Structure formats: structure tokens, C-alpha cells
Amino acid sequence: MSRRALYQFGYRRTRDQDSAEPARHRVAVVGAGPVGLALAVDLAQRGVEVVLLDDADRIGEGSRGLCYAKRTLEILDRLGVAQACLDKGVVWKLGKVFQGEDLIYAFDLLPEPGHCMPAFVNLQQYYLEHALVERVSALPGIDLRWRNRVTGLDNRPDGVVLEVETPDGPYALRADWVVAADGARSTLRDLAGLDFVGEVFEDRFLIADVTMEIDFPPERRFWFDPPFHAGRSALLHKQPDGMWRVDLQLGPQADPEAEKRPERVIPRIEAMIGHDRFSVDWVSVYSFQCRRIARFVHGRLIFAGDAAHQVSPFGARGANSGIQDAENLAWKLARVLEGTSPASLIDSYDRERSAAADENIGHSTRSTDFIAPRSAQEVRFRDAALALARSTEFGRRMVNSGRLSLPSVYDSPLSTPDAPDDDWQGGCPPGASLPDAPVRGPDGGATWLLRLVGGEETLITFGDPGFDPPDGVRVLRVGPDVVDREGLVATRLGARPGAAILVRPDQHVAARWMRPARDAVARASRRLRGHGEVA
Amino acid sequence: MTPPGLDTACRLADPDAAYRLLVEAHRGLSDEDSARLNTRLVLILANQVGDPGVLREALALARQAGSAPSVHPSR
Ligand SMILES: Cc1cc2nc3c(=O)[nH]c(=O)nc-3n(C[C@H](O)[C@H](O)[C@H](O)COP(=O)(O)OP(=O)(O)OC[C@H]3O[C@@H](n4cnc5c(N)ncnc54)[C@H](O)[C@@H]3O)c2cc1C
Numbered sequence: 001m002s003r004r005a006l007y008q009f010g011y012r013r014t015r016d017q018d019s020a021e022p023a024r025h026r027v028a029v030v031g032a033g034p035v036g037l038a039l040a041v042d043l044a045q046r047g048v049e050v051v052l053l054d055d056a057d058r059i060g061e062g063s064r065g066l067c068y069a070k071r072t073l074e075i076l077d078r079l080g081v082a083q084a085c086l087d088k089g090v091v092w093k094l095g096k097v098f099q100g101e102d103l104i105y106a107f108d109l110l111p112e113p114g115h116c117m118p119a120f121v122n123l124q125q126y127y128l129e130h131a132l133v134e135r136v137s138a139l140p141g142i143d144l145r146w147r148n149r150v151t152g153l154d155n156r157p158d159g160v161v162l163e164v165e166t167p168d169g170p171y172a173l174r175a176d177w178v179v180a181a182d183g184a185r186s187t188l189r190d191l192a193g194l195d196f197v198g199e200v201f202e203d204r205f206l207i208a209d210v211t212m213e214i215d216f217p218p219e220r221r222f223w224f225d226p227p228f229h230a231g232r233s234a235l236l237h238k239q240p241d242g243m244w245r246v247d248l249q250l251g252p253q254a255d256p257e258a259e260k261r262p263e264r265v266i267p268r269i270e271a272m273i274g275h276d277r278f279s280v281d282w283v284s285v286y287s288f289q290c291r292r293i294a295r296f297v298h299g300r301l302i303f304a305g306d307a308a309h310q311v312s313p314f315g316a317r318g319a320n321s322g323i324q325d326a327e328n329l330a331w332k333l334a335r336v337l338e339g340t341s342p343a344s345l346i347d348s349y350d351r352e353r354s355a356a357a358d359e360n361i362g363h364s365t366r367s368t369d370f371i372a373p374r375s376a377q378e379v380r381f382r383d384a385a386l387a388l389a390r391s392t393e394f395g396r397r398m399v400n401s402g403r404l405s406l407p408s409v410y411d412s413p414l415s416t417p418d419a420p421d422d423d424w425q426g427g428c429p430p431g432a433s434l435p436d437a438p439v440r441g442p443d444g445g446a447t448w449l450l451r452l453v454g455g456e457e458t459l460i461t462f463g464d465p466g467f468d469p470p471d472g473v474r475v476l477r478v479g480p481d482v483v484d485r486e487g488l489v490a491t492r493l494g495a496r497p498g499a500a501i502l503v504r505p506d507q508h509v510a511a512r513w514m515r516p517a518r519d520a521v522a523r524a525s526r527r528l529r530g531h532g533e534v535a
Numbered sequence: 536m537t538p539p540g541l542d543t544a545c546r547l548a549d550p551d552a553a554y555r556l557l558v559e560a561h562r563g564l565s566d567e568d569s570a571r572l573n574t575r576l577v578l579i580l581a582n583q584v585g586d587p588g589v590l591r592e593a594l595a596l597a598r599q600a601g602s603a604p605s606v607h608p609s610r
Contacts, residue, residue: 381574
């Protein structure tokens with residue numbers, strides 16, 4: 001029941017393999033999963049050359065990541081691959097939770113119009129990876145090396161030397177910065193001797209990709225104790241190509257090898273969908289962990305994605321948060337390499353993304369507690385919440401079948417706090433990611449705020465600010481340059497005429513003012529670039 | 536005004552009647568059904584409390600009271 005590789009790539013020998021001394025590069029990224037690929041694309045778009053090493057030469061075995069959240073899609077849009085994902089993917093926003101046969105409640109993830117990207121798109125991870133690989137090949141500056149397995153590491157104060165194993169034998173290369181995006185079983189983490197600790201959940205889950213004809217809407221359906229799988233939980237998600245993701249809780253005693261056999265898997269799925277007209281494309285049995293390394297930055301060696309943190313899949317946070325790691329790191333690394341920011345800017349990556357990892361681990365741990373209670377009393381609490389959910393709002397809010405991924409609001413040294421006499425009513429505080437809104441750009445064409453902002457540090461002003469922007473800060477004037485088509489830019493930013501919002505290159509807000517002055521903007525800009533301004 | 540935090544002064548006009556309500560609700564139930572009823576009640580009351588700080592104090596009190604040497608009823 002293992003699926004064929006969908007995309008096969010070739011190994012190519014490089015000049016580095018003939019070099020007597022380790023060839024020197026600025027950045028090497030280890031691991032061409034979603035995180036390493038996204039990071040390489042982001043760096044290349046910022047003009048940084050990257051060597052990207054991966055031990056495999058194919059994608060498509062097992063679909064793994066499935067739901068990509070709105071913020072991830074916004075990032076992918078900036079990286080030039082969102083459209084491919086949307087074209088191929090299944091857009092959904094309705095989730096339904098059942099207990100037994102009864103619908104307990106339904107939720108709509110994006111009831112609000114006026115966003116370019118949908119709440120979620122479902123897409124087999126191999127399609128996302130493929131879209132990113134295509135983008136990598138279309139961009140100058142990325143040297144993607146398949147069947148290059150990193151086996152050794154020397155982390156020096158001024159750079160990192162990697163030992164790499166290839167079909168032609170080993171070679172070494174040296175990079176000023178190395179990013180380990182080599183997944184949950186990270187070799188680099190082991191080589192660096194870092195502990196990867198946290199909580200292990202004993203429950204096992206069967207995860208299968210099933211192709212079938214079924215007349216069923218594109219919704220996320222979650223069951224507690226369904227008639228077809230008594231006493232446990234089940235999840236059904238639609239994927240492209242007539243494929244469905246089935247996720248069945250098996251309990252802690254399940255034997256992973258036995259449970260993967262067709263004679264076990266097929267009856268379970270038959271019971272769920274009520275007929276036998278389906279084929280199983282991929283199946284796996286998992287237990288989950290929620291854990292992270294203590295620090296993501298070790299001198300010139302930086303960890304990102306699953307190599308740095310791992311969560312259970314409830315809430316779809318793995319790839320989503322890893323891609324956010326990549327966007328947080330790319331602009332900082334680009335600035336440090338360019339020499340326009342101090343190396344200490346990278347420490348803010350550690351601080352911002354490890355807090356985000358804690359948030360994700362917290363959510364995913366709580367969801368897993370709810371879905372897989374570990375004692376008789378935990379079962380009673382769970383059942384009590386489900387029982388109360390039928391008649392009360394607070395009960396529904398307690399039911400936790402996975403809290404879906406939202407971007408973190410960074411509590412960051414790069415942010416400039418609001419001035420005390422600016423009384424913002426809501427809006428988008430420093431540290432939060434900029435909300436999208438429909439606009440008309442300087443060329444008069446209908447577009448989206450996030451597309452206009454792109455990956456550049458931007459001062460969004462409401463009206464003309466009356467001063468020239470500080471160096472390297474691009475200005476978008478709502479009114480003179482940008483038409484706020486539905487008034488949603490102002491509403492979502494909580495901005496009145498005269499206000500200004502300073503946005504970082506990763507589209508998170510760095511500072512905002514009701515009455516901006518040039519020197520305050522310049523200070524906030526230096527601060528977001530890591531020039532350690534203390535207010 | 537009630538002070539912030541857990542109020543351990545008696546807030547019930549008639550504590551005996553409240554106690555009686557709880558006892559009556561459980562009379563005749565199996566231990567399991569009692570435990571389930573209590574669990575639902577805990578969630579309802581936690582929501583009524585609303586403040587997580589108060590809930591945390593209540594949990595601490597419950598834990599601590601349970602570890603004190605038990606008082607034997609006089610016959
Ligand atoms: C069943 C399941 C469902 C999931 N569902 C979701 C979901 O809905 N949404 C979501 O966001 N996430 C989901 N995830 C999580 C998601 O799959 C991961 O978080 C994501 O793949 C992490 O990406 P990554 O790039 O960090 O690591 P990986 O995807 O693991 O990529 C690591 C890469 O590094 C390479 N590599 C490893 N070691 C070396 C080495 N020594 N040298 C060179 N290369 C190396 C590997 O070949 C691989 O290509 C799910 C995971 C599972 C298992």
C-alpha cells in the first residue's frame with residue numbers, strides 16, 4: 001500500500017566535490033522539505049545565494065501535511081507558489097464536530113469576506129513541495145543538490161563545515177550560516193548534541209489517504225465516538241484528486257505493524273464510509289509528540305521547522321509553523337549577510353519563533369488531551385464538555401478537536417510599543433501579522449494590501465505623512481497611492497486619517513502611530529532592523 | 536463589592552440548603568454516574584466563575600483541603 005514516488009529528481013555532481021579545500025558558501029540549508037524549500041525561495045528572492053541539500057531525490061511518498069492555513073498561503077503568495085496550491089487544492093472553511101451520530105456543532109473559519117486567501121486549503125504535502133521545487137528551479141541563486149546527505153558538522157565561530165555523503169562519495173563544504181531544516185529526525189540536531197524533549201502521547205493513530213467516489217462536501221468532519229469506530233475518534237478531510245484523508249484513533253495498545261496491513265485497514269474504512277469502492281494510496285500508524293529544542297540558534301547554526309519543534313497534527317501546525325519560521329528568518333539572514341544589520345538580529349528569530357513554538361505546542365497538547373484522554377477522569381471531563389456542547393455556548397467552546405493554526409503575535413525586541421497617548425481601538429498591534437484587505441494599487445489595478453506590501457519594509461500611511469521617509473523605508477500612502485476599496489484597510493488596522501503603520505519585511509507590524517513623526521519612524525525602523533534601540 | 540480572588544467567606548444565605556441540593560442530586564446514583572454528574576457541574580461552575588485566577592485558587596484550595604488530615608465525624 002505504499003504509493004509510488006510522484007516526482008523524481010536527479011543527482012548531479014558539483015564542483016565542490018572536486019575542490020581540495022571545502023568550498024565556501026554564504027548559506028547552506030539542509031533539508032528540502034516545505035520549510036527548507038520555502039526558506040531557500042525567500043532568501044533567493046532577497047538576492048541571497050543558497051545551497052540546498054537533501055538526502056532524497058524524490059517527493060511523493062506519503063502525503064503527511066494536509067491543511068495549509070491562510071497566513072501560510074499569504075507567505076506562499078509572496079514566494080510565488082500560492083496560486084499553484086489554490087489551483088490544485090481543496091478550499092474549505094466549514095468544520096463539523098459529531099458525537100456518535102449527532103452533529104454537536106459546526107464552525108465557519110472565515111466568515112469575514114475581503115481576504116485574498118481562504119481560511120484553509122487542503123493539499124497533499126507532495127504537491128506543495130513540488131510547487132516549491134518548481135519555483136526553486138525558476139529562480140536564480142539556488143543550488144539544489146539531491147542525494148546529498150549531511151553526515152558531519154563542525155560548528156565554528158565564523159561558519160559551519162558540513163560533511164556531505166553523495167553517490168560519488170563524501171565531500172565537505174563550508175557556509176557562513178547553516179540552517180537545519182532536516183525534519184523531526186534531524187541529523188544536525190543529533191550532531192550538535194541537542195536534546196529534543198517534550199511530551200509523548202501514547203495513543204496511536206491510523207492515517208490513510210483513500211481514493212473514493214463519494215458525494216460529500218469539502219468540510220472537516222471530526223467524530224468523537226462514532227458508530228463506525230466506537231469509543232474512539234475519527235477525522236475526515238477532503239484532498240485533491242478524489243482523495244480523502246482518514247484519521248482513526250487506535251488507542252495506546254495498537255500494534256503499528258499489524259494495523260498497517262490491508263486486512264486491518266480496509267474493514268475500518270469500509271465501516272466508516274459504508275461501502276468498499278475505494279483504494280488506499282497511503283497508510284501509516286503514528287504516535288505523536290510535542291517537543292522542541294531549547295534554543296533555535298547555536299552560533300552560525302540555526303534550526304527551523306520540525307528539526308526545531310514538533311507538534312501533533314491536530315490543528316495543522318507543523319508545516320504551517322515551519323513556513324512561518326522560514327519567513328521570519330529569511331529577511332533577517334539576508335540583512336545580516338548584506339551587512340546592514342548586526343548578527344544579533346538572528347537572536348530575535350530564536351526569541352520570536354521559540355515563543356511561537358511554545359504557543360503551537362500548547363495548543364496541540366491541549367487538543368491531544370481532549371482527543372485522547374489518558375485517565376477515567378479525563379474521559380469524564382471530555383464527555384462532560386461534549387454533553388454540555390449540545391445545549392450551551394461555553395460547552396461548544398470547550399470542545400477541542402484541534403485549534404486551527406493562527407499566526408503568532410510576537411512579543412519582540414524589534415517592536416516599538418504604542419505611544420501611551422495614542423489610544424488605539426483594536427486594529428493590529430506591534431508584533432501581529434498585517435491583515436489583508438482589498439485595495440487598488442498605484443497603477444489603478446485591483447489588488448490586495450499584502451501583495452502591495454510584499455517582502456519590503458513598508459510604512460503604510462493614511463494620507464500624506466508630510467515628511468520624507470527614513471532611508472530604506474518604502475511608503476504606501478492610503479489615499480494618494482492606494483485606494484482602500486472597501487474601507488477595510490482602515491478598519492482592520494484601526495487607523496484614522498494621519499495614522500501610520502510600520503511593517504517588517506515579513507509583514508508583521510513593528511510600530512504604529514496616530515500622529516507619526518519622522519524621527520520616531522526612523523527610530524522604530526532602526527529598532528526592527530536589530531540596531532538595539534532602547535526607547 | 537466582592538474582593539478579587541477566591542472568596543472563602545460564606546456566600547450562601549442558607550448553606551445547609553445548598554449542601555442538601557448537592558446531596559439530593561447524587562442520591563441513588565452509582566459512583567460512576569455521580570462522578571459524571573459532578574464533572575458536568577464542575578465545568579458549569581468553572582464557566583460561571585469565569586476568572587481563571589479564581590479557578591486556579593479554587594483548585595489549589597481543593598487540593599490542599601484534601602491533603603489535610605481528615606476530620607472524623609463524631610458519632
Ligand atoms: C500524518 C501527518 C499529518 C500532518 N498534517 C499536517 C497538516 O495538516 N498541516 C501542517 O501544517 N502540518 C502537518 N503535518 C506536519 C508536517 O508534515 C511537517 O511539519 C512538515 O513536513 C515539516 O517540514 P520540514 O521541512 O521541517 O521537515 P520535513 O518535511 O521532514 O523535511 C525534511 C527534509 O530533510 C531531508 N533530510 C533529513 N535528514 C537529512 C540529512 N542528514 N541530510 C540532508 N537532508 C536531510 C529529508 O529528506 C526531508 O526532505 C503532518 C504530519 C504528519 C506526520
